[in-house]
Amino acid sequence: MTGAFRTTTGGRIDRARPLSFRFDGRAFTGCAGDTLASALLANGVHLAGRSFKYHRPRGILAAGAEEPNALVGIDRGPGRYAPNLRATQVEIHDGLVAESQNRTPSLRFDIAALADFAAPLIPAGFYYKTFMQPAGWWAKLYEPRIRAAAGLGRAPRGADPDRYTQRYAHCETLVVGAGPAGIAAARAAAARGDRVILCDEQAEPGGSLLAETRARIDGLCAQDWLAAALAELAAEPRVTILPRTTAFGYFAQNFVALAERVTDHLAVPDPNLPRERLWQVRAREVVLATGAIERPLVFPENDRPGIMLADSARTYLARYGVKPGCRALVLAAHDDAYGAALDLAAAGMEIALIVDPRPAADGELPRRAMAAGLPVRMSATVVGTRGRLRVHEAHVGTIGADGGVRGVDVVSCDTLLMSGGWTPSVHLHSQARGKLAFRADLQAFVPGATPQACRSVGACAGEFGLQAALGPATRVEDDPVREGGFAGALPHDRPRARAFVDFQNDVTAKDLTLALREGFRSIEHVKRYTTNGMATDQGKTSNINALAIVAAASGRAIPEVGLTSFRQPYTPVTFGAFAGTSRGELFDPVRTTPIHGWAVAQGAIFEDVGQWKRAHHFPRPGEDMHAAVRRECAAVRARAGIFDASTLGKIEVVGRDAAEFLERLYVNSWKKLEPGRCRYGILLNEAGFVIDDGVIGRLAPDRFHVTTTTGGAARVLSMMEDYVQTEWPDLQIWLTSTTEQWAVIAVQGPKAREILAPLTEGIDLSRDAFAHMAVREGRVAGVPARLFRVSFTGELGFEVNVPAGQGRAVWEAIWEQARRHDAVAYGTETMHVLRAEKGYIIVGQETDGTVVPDDLGLGWAIGKGKRDFVGKRSLSRPDIAAPGRKQLVGLLSADPGHVLDEGAQIVAMRDPPPGTPALGHVTSSYWSATLGRSIALALVADGRARHGQTLFAPMPGGAVPVAVTGPVFHDPEGRSLDG
Amino acid sequence: MLLITCPHCGARPEIEFRYGGEAHVARPADPATLDDAAWAEFLYMRSNPKGWHAERWRHEHGCGRFFNAIRHTVSDRIVVTYRAGEARPDLATIPGLDTP
Structure with a gap:
């Protein structure tokens, strides 16, 4: 016997296969084919949950997805806890462990049910009305306490060990719902030769036929007819039947998302199977046969x-x-x-x-x-x-x-x-942007016109009865017409009594009329104020009743009040299904440079820069980050350092009009740049703001090697393509992303030339033959190389570009030479400090999309006499030509040991009154080993006119006085550039 | 997810594309001759209709080409796509534009 309330015969459960499960620690027995709800009811258990707000004892209301009360947590072991599942949809298996929610200490005795006695004090909008004052208490007291008291199930802890997969599928006909109407539609589509996908949220296809007791179909009882129809469909190779699969989202162009629960119903799942599968189906036609929900x-x-x-x-x-x-x-x-x-x-x-x-x-x-x-x-x-x-x-x-x-x-x-009566399930039709029409005889909305190739059939279309579902070709006997239906609140003579509309969110008829009395008219506002329809069930059983109550109380017809939106998902979907395999290492692609493995072996600490992993610093044993960066900085200035700059964006611009193209795009002049020379390029958008920068070398009259910022590579290439394709299609040029073709090794410091000399063939490295901002082609360590003489440190510097495949070998060869000169490998933090000492900007750090070249002191880069380039016209707009713009300055804090916070605001007074606008903010701030003190760069209003002034950075511990200087802290004459 | 027909490659899923804003907003041939108001108009003013909209897309993860599409901003329905540089189709000649 599997429960005192189990009948001896009948039903689709298997009495010969008893299954044991636990609910709130108590052992029960059910049958194969039971849901948790049916198994509990068979054991005489109705009490299955506590309500959200008043913690009232609640029983099992329904038998399907609409269940608002019987929400349970299922524990399948560590990391495998699923909260807020509807007991009506959980299939039991041997060893299932379920627990009720929202109760302390037990379902039968819940201390928080005291809220029920206080119910007259906590009507709709209670929180909005009560927790207003004092304002400061909200974040500290009210919200944490309310959060602790609210919520339904508990979130699972730990990483989810299960696997989830995703599939794309195409078909001529997708049928949602395998009840009588859905089966009829699938058979018709299969007969046409369509590829058919028939999905149903339940374990067994059949819908209402599974519980049909009276009607006979084509002379058979409903279950026999169903078995025959399903067998016929299953034999069709072009038909896919997906049980336990919820169509939860309907998107544009007949794109429907299905969530298939593959293994949750199994006591011992096949480890090769995913727990769930997300299907993304594109269908020529979608047939909605989603049935109706009893009201x-x-x-x-x-x-x-x-x-x-x-x-x-x-x-x-x-x-x-x-x-x-x-x-x-x-x-x-x-x-x-x-x-x-x-x-x-x-x-x-x-x-x-x-x-x-x-x-x-x-x-x-x-x-x-x-x-x-x-x-x-x-x-x-x-x-x-x-x-x-x-x-x-x-x-x-x-x-x-x-x-x-x-x-x-x-x-x-x-x-x-x-x-x-019955409420047609129009959720997916509505998600498909179909219109809804109100039918007074049903007291319900039914599907109207739809912009997509989608039709609703059977009960979800308001066409009830098996004959309507199965069509005239099928003979249905003893399926009498059923009439009636009621929406709204039944009359009673007890003004203080509570009649619940939304069981899950504890919204009563009185709450709805209160909201109207307080002036809420729009149903969307009433919904949010009372929270009707906002729980995990999204008002499947409550929305129409709420609507009818609001209509009656405000003297409007139901269609005038209108419906709240039906949104995806129809029932909750796990995050795992959405994430699929995009988790852990596969969450986002990781980009590594050819030299990455070497840096890992050296014990480098990495930082994420976009998708790139970049070596941030190379600590030696016992060093923290600060010590490592101080050592690296000092070594570069005194001797040399080598740096992996491979992440720099690189674009090869080639063609007859390459120089003309760059001339139009960048602020600088390019036509007169000789082959073999480089220039620091600045790129604006049409609004005149700096969006990228980088050194551009001319290798030949028709060939430029453009570098961009690490993060800007794709954006700049897309912008270049945009202008070439759509504005200047007459220009003859070709653009190729070469970011990953080249490994880039920066060799910087007074010993840079000596490090490279033994490895370099075909390039005269001498000062006279190879000046600063020149580019040469030759070989380095036996590998064809483009060698740039550039510096982002202020020291003599080279950037060695070699094919990525040989990057590691060339790096190691250079490292061998570097060690002879006691040089270091350095990371991005040292790179940042050294460039800041020289006042070199980083786009995105010193700029924020509102900065023009002159603000940065880079007006010199703009080509003289150029009539046009991207953004030029904007530089003469009144706001940009106006005085008082923020300009790049250096800041020296009065206490040389104090490193300002990046982002700190700068003001003129030590203790400005509240509301004083800031003059600017700190963009970069470091400890400078070279200067033996802190340094900072900042954008400050009229900054260049303020050199020598003392300003303040207000901080929690008191304002920090700072002296305004020029942005170049080290070697302003540039003597070190030549080594 | 939308299906978008690249005029060079055919129908492809939306994730291969990148939106490019309103179409047929040509960069002025000589911006220096524009007054501030006219330049601001070019920089910032777009039509933003509720209805049919000519807009640019780039088949970024495909052929890389920019092209134009006529899309309904309510229903997302795209009735026609055409190559960059081609004239905007006369909407009156496209069947089915009376419904979104």
């Missing part, structure tokens, strides 16, 4: 465990062989509830009373119920319930002709089943 009824105290949706209760009986209780009261605003009562009565459950708020119900099912002798009371409703952890009585009143409710009869029951 709860809003009446006082409608949220106790044991209160369920009527058709869900029937589903538990028909599909899982589970009776939801012993004695049921049925609140039926739709004929389907009568069908549920008939089925449950036939299974031996006592139907205490069927209460119908309608004045009459003359449909086939109500007539059959009455004929079967089930007690029915029309024009009546439930005005209250009792029972702390399980409903044990319902209070039934009569609805008078005036709409008021009179008289109370107490009916004892352990189950209360309700049905307000």
Whole structure:
């Protein structure tokens, strides 16, 4: 026996395969084919969760994805904890470990349920109204406490050890939902020869057919017909059936995202299988057959465990062989509830009373119920319930002709089943940007026009009944028309009672009317103020009722009030499915230079620069970063250092018009640059702001070797392509990214020439033959090389460009020579310090997209007499020509040991009153080993006119006085450049 | 994810492309002759319609070419793509533009 409430026969579970599982530490037994919800109900357990705000005990409401109450955490071991899963969708397996959420210490006794007694004090908008003052308390007190009290499940700890994969798929027809309408659509598409994908969120395809008890299809009972139809589809090689697969997002051009849960239902998953698979499907046509969700009824105290949706209760009986209780009261605003009562009565459950708020119900099912002798009371409703952890009585009143409710009869029951009719699941249609139309007869929105090749069929289109779903070619018997439906709040005479609309977020009918009284009109605002529909279930059971309540209270029709947006995902999707294999080392590509392995072997500490790994410093044993950088800086200035500059962006610009092209693009003059010479180029955008810089060498009249910043390489190439292709297509030039073709080894310092001399062939390194800012081609360490004489340190310097494949070998050859001169390998931090000592800028550090060349003191680079280049016209715009712009300066703090914070604001007064605008900010700040003190670069308003002034950097420990100087701290005459 | 038809390569997924802003905004031949207002117009003013929009895309992870597309800014539907340098198609001649 797998539970006292399990029937002896019937249903799709396998009574011969009992499975043991744990819920909140207690051992239970279920059957193969059970969900956690059906297995708990079979064991008489309704209490499955606590509500979000009031911590009220809550039971299992539904049997599918719409379940708002029974949220559980599933623990599959370390790193494998999944919170907020709907017990109605969790398949049990042997050894499953589940726990309830949002309760302390236990589900039966939850200390936070005290909130329920305080409920009159915490209406909608409570937080907005209460935690206003004092302002400072929000961050320190209110928010941390509210955060601790809020939330549903706990987040998993540790890295997720599971594997997730992603697949792309194309098909002519994607059918979402494998209920009767979906199966019919899939069969029709397969008959056409389409490639078909049929996905369904449940473990078994079949939808409502899995629980169909009356109807006969083509002479067969529903389950037999289903088995035959599925077998026929499965035999079609062009049909893919995906169970346990939720279509959760519908995007443009019939692009639909599916989440397939591959292994969670298995006790011992095949380690070769991923846990989940994300499908990205592009379909010529999408058929939505997503069915409908039964609507709860809003009446006082409608949220106790044991209160369920009527058709869900029937589903538990028909599909899982589970009776939801012993004695049921049925609140039926739709004929389907009568069908549920008939089925449950036939299974031996006592139907205490069927209460119908309608004045009459003359449909086939109500007539059959009455004929079967089930007690029915029309024009009546439930005005209250009792029972702390399980409903044990319902209070039934009569609805008078005036709409008021009179008289109370107490009916004892352990189950209360309700049905307000059906809400078509239009989520995906709406995500597809389809329009919605309101149908008053259904009290529901149905799909309207859609801009995509997409159609809705069956219940999700408001077409109920098997005949409508299966089409005229299929013979359906005994599937009577069911009518009725109610949206909004049922009448009652208890103004203080709470009737819940959104079970998961604890929103009551009163909360909604309060929001209206407080002036909220738009349904989107009402939603956010009350949080109706904002929980993990996104209002699947509550939105229409909320809408109807707002419409009634504001005297508008439902379509006038409008709907809130349906957003992806339909049900929550794991982060793992989205990430797929893009995690760990594969999260983002890592770019390494040809010399990377050498730096790793030397114990370099690396930093991330975009996707690049760059050696930041090379500590020796016992050295911290500061000591290493001081040593590296001193060695470069005194002797030499070698530096891996391979990450520099490189673009080869070739062609008849190469010089003309650079002339138009960069601020500098290029036409007169002789082959064999280099120039420091500055690139602006059309707004006149510096966006990149780099040395450009002319190798031949029609060939330039352009370098860019490390981060700017792709951006600059794209910009060049843009101008070549769209503005100046007449220019004959070709652009090639050569960033990864060249390894670049910078050799800097007074010994640089001596280090390279023994390795260099075909290039005269002497000062006269190879001047600063010249480029030569020859061989270094036997490898063809482009050798630039450039300096980013202020010292005599060379940059050796060799094919990347030989970069490591050439580096090691240079390193051999360098060691003879007691030179060092240095990293990016030393590079930064040395360039700052010389006042050389770094784009992105000294610039922020609002800086023009003159602000940086680089006006000299602009080609004289050039009529145009990109950005030139902007340099004469009034704001850029105006005085008072921020200009690059050096700052020396009064205390030479104080290294300013980068980003520190600069002001004129020691203690400026609040609201004083800053004059500028620190852009770079370092300890300078060369000067034996701190240095900083800053952008300061009118900076060049302030040399000699004392300004202040206000810091938490008090303002730091700083002296304004020129930006060049070391060797302003440039004597070291020639070694 | 959109499918975008590169006029050089054919239909490709959106991730291969990079958006390039409004099309047919030509850089003035001689910016020096423009007054500040006219230059600011070129720099910053774009049409930003709710509806059909001629815009630039670059098939960055493909052929690398810039091209133009007519896209509806509400539905994202692209009715036509054409090579850089070609004239903007006369919308009246494109069928199906009455619906987004």
